[in-house]
Amino acid sequence: MLEGEGVWGFQAQFLAAGAKxxxxxxxxxxxxxxxQFMAKFYRVLSTTSKSYAATLHxxxxxxxxxxxxRHPRFWAPxxxxxxx
Numbered sequence: 001m002l003e004g005e006g007v008w009g010f011q012a013q014f015l016a017a018g019a020k021x022x023x024x025x026x027x028x029x030x031x032x033x034x035x036q037f038m039a040k041f042y043r044v045l046s047t048t049s050k051s052y053a054a055t056l057h058x059x060x061x062x063x064x065x066x067x068x069x070r071h072p073r074f075w076a077p078x079x080x081x082x083x084x
Contacts, residue, residue, distance in 0.1 A: 023052075024081065
């Protein structure tokens with residue numbers, strides 16, 4: 001990774017290695033909210049035929065529905081690189 005590549009350089013390595021999709025955070029996130037978010041993400045992904053982008057969106061909506069995790073700092077940093 002070259003200086004200045006930032007987050008994209010990190011994700012590009014996974015995509016170059018053959019990963020079709022990478023969900024990553026743009027900034028440091030809290031452990032508890034991230035665990036909740038990822039549990040929701042993988043639950044939706046494993047039980048529906050939604051795309052990765054739609055699954056990510058649903059996981060964000062589910063997290064926002066909880067008063068404890070409603071603030072954007074808990075759900076906004078997660079983005080999808082790769083195939084929507």
